[in-house]
Every structure is written in structure tokens, then in C-alpha cells.
Amino acid sequence: MSPIVRPVSSKRELAAFLALPRRIYADFADYVAPLDYDRAQLIDPGKSAFWTHGEAAYWLAYDPAGRPVGRISAQVDNLATGPQHEGAGFFGCFDAIDDAEVVAALVATARGYLAGKGKRVMRGPFTLSINAESGLLIEGFTAPPMVLMPWHPPYLRAHLEAAGCHLVKVLHSYAFDRRGSDLGAKLGKLGMERRRKGFSVRPMRMDHLAEDAELGRRLFNGSWAGNWGFVPVSEAEMTAMIKAFRPLLKSEYGVFVEKDGELVGFALFLPNVYEITGDLGGAPSPLGWLRLAWRGLRRPFTGGRAVLFGVASRLVGSVSGASVSLILVDELLRRAGITGVQDLECGWILDDNYAMTSVVEWLGAQSTRRFGVFETSIQPLRAE
Structure with missing residues (x-):
């Protein structure tokens, strides 16, 4: 042609x-x-x-x-x-x-x-x-x-x-399936209780959402600045993402790790919106939009994706940084359980980021797709 x-x-x-x-x-x-x-x-x-x-x-x-x-x-x-x-x-x-x-x-x-x-x-x-x-x-x-x-x-x-x-x-992209997994036992082998000493963990504050989003954005940008392909997430982009998902967000979807009052780790999980939009087509009818609104309010999500994940730049590559990363993974999985999520996808991860891929594979995550x-x-x- x-x-x-x-x-x-x-x-x-x-x-x-x-x-x-x-x-x-x-x-x-x-x-x-x-x-x-x-x-x-x-x-x-x-x-x-x-x-x-x-x-x-x-x-x-x-x-x-x-x-x-x-x-x-x-x-x-x-x-x-x-x-x-x-x-x-x-x-x-x-x-x-x-x-x-x-x-x-x-x-x-x-x-x-x-x-x-x-x-x-x-x-x-x-x-x-x-x-x-x-x-x-x-x-x-x-x-x-x-x-x-x-x-x-x-x-x-x-x-x-x-x-x-x-x-x-x-x-x-890797996915954790919480159904019958032994993640708890594997994380226990890593001494999570010991690793958590000196760190405090809190959820996302829904009444201070804009403030928390900005804190997370800054930490994420600092964490990944040295990686291949890095482009900083702008304030406008973070605001737009939070605004788009605001009706579906819960405090458990955000994880903030602090040490001595300083933010040292951040992760943000988004629910898989395809669970409520997938059968409606790209341009729903008025009835379809009503169904979408009802589902957004009533239907629990069973899957989602960690879209932002970062450790304070000064800790990247250190033992403390590794502990923060594991705390974030542990918390994401714990909070997924609280919200009923069974499938947690983590992506994307660079093919040569061997430190991260080795950890998620050891924890039992399965590769779902490659881009x-x-x-x-x-x-x-x-x-x-």
C-alpha cells in the first residue's frame, strides 16, 4: 500500500x-x-x-x-x-x-x-x-x-x-500474585523487622494529597536522576495524574518511609482501571458512563501497578537504601492485601537493572511483558 x-x-x-x-x-x-x-x-x-x-x-x-x-x-x-x-x-x-x-x-x-x-x-x-x-x-x-x-x-x-x-x-514488567504465595516467608528471611528499625512508615494523607504528591515527586526525581532515559516528572504531570485518579485513590496506595523526620522512600500504587472500563469500549454510551461511575464507587480492584518507586538519592546503592527498597516492596504488598488487591505489577524496570530484577525475581515475581x-x-x- x-x-x-x-x-x-x-x-x-x-x-x-x-x-x-x-x-x-x-x-x-x-x-x-x-x-x-x-x-x-x-x-x-x-x-x-x-x-x-x-x-x-x-x-x-x-x-x-x-x-x-x-x-x-x-x-x-x-x-x-x-x-x-x-x-x-x-x-x-x-x-x-x-x-x-x-x-x-x-x-x-x-x-x-x-x-x-x-x-x-x-x-x-x-x-x-x-x-x-x-x-x-x-x-x-x-x-x-x-x-x-x-x-x-x-x-x-x-x-x-x-x-x-x-x-x-x-x-x-513484573507481577506479584498474592494468591497462595510465600512472599511473607521470603521477606521474613530478609530480616524485615530488623531492617525496619529506625524507619517509620506512613500512608498517603488524603487530606494533604497535593503536599504528599509533591514530596513523592521530588524524591522520585532525585532517586532516578542517574538512570538511563531519565526525564524528571514535572509538577504539572504529577498534579494531572493525581487529579485523574483522585476518585479511585486510597491512603493505602501511597507509602512514605521516613528516618529522623526525613523522607527517604516513596512508592505510589494505582488501581488497574481496565477492571472497570475494559468492557465499555473507548467511547461508552451514556449508560456505559453510568456503569463506570457505579463501578468506581462500589467495585473493589483486584489488580494494580506501582507507578512510582524511589529511594532518597543519598541512599541509592547503600545498605540503608536497600533496606528502604525492601520496606517499600513489603509495604506495597501488605497494603495490597488490605485493599483486596491480589495482582501487583511493578514496571517498568530496565533490563540492565540487575539489582532490582534479581530481588523481584527472588521474591517470586513473574515477568508479564517486555517493552x-x-x-x-x-x-x-x-x-x-
């Missing part, structure tokens, strides 16, 4: 851009559509917190009959600084039918846009930030849908590589 790629320049085209994945993946049994409303919070320039620190352009690919068959974004993130991001632009919102020409045309378009911005490397996919949805799904296509984890069909990797993009990093981050070089535009 020889597709026609056009920029998204109207509200109608943006609506088509948002809805495209659920239309082209409708026949895939393992695909569950997120709400268009939720997608808009990540993508719509008028709603997405990304636009407070970056800029993006969107394109749709059309077949000869004028039907949308693919989409892509190209973005510049002004918070992506430092040597590893030098000359780097990003792409995302990447979805397409099983057609190599469609993918090649989309990649070439995004690459050309970033060349015009003076970028030398294109990396992704990210929607739109690495702190939102990261990577292309390359393993775990049949895993149940999880909050803020993208789904892609298996064929996209080959088409992306054929278009000149190569794999540079793998992101792992690939890809890069392609950009040829500079020639002066006319």
Missing part, C-alpha cells in the same frame, strides 16, 4: 487520531481499548500536562480509500536534558495496520519533523513522555491490560526495524 500521511490539524482529526488504535485492533482478542477520554489526557494539547514542557506534532496515515490506517507523533521534551539526551527527539502514539509501507511512511514523517528541529536521533515510542506510556510491546501480548501500559500487535516490531529503527533498551525502546539516526536537513 502507498499511504498518504497528513498532519492532524483539526479537532475532528484529533478525535480520529485518538480512536485509531481501537478501530484497527478491534479484531485482536488480546486488545482492550482504553477510554478515549483517558487518551485525551495524555495527548490532547489542551489537556495533556506534557505540553507544559514540550511540543509535539501528530500525523495520520490514510489508505487510498481515505481510511486512517496508522498514526504517529514526534515530540521535543524540554525536560530531557543531559548528555544521554543530547540531540534526541522522540516519537510515540505509534499504531498501524500490518503494512510495512505504512510504518515506513510514518517513521519517515516523524524523522523529518525532528530533523527540522535540529535533532540527530529519534527515540521511542513514548506517549508522550517516558513517564507516561513507554516502549513498544515486544513480549506479553496476551497479558491482561494494565494501567498506563501500552498494547501493540506483534507485527509492529519487525516493521519498525525494517524502517530503520533498532532496539536500544528493554523495559521489563522495547527503539532509536534511529536523523540526517540533518541540507541548507537550500
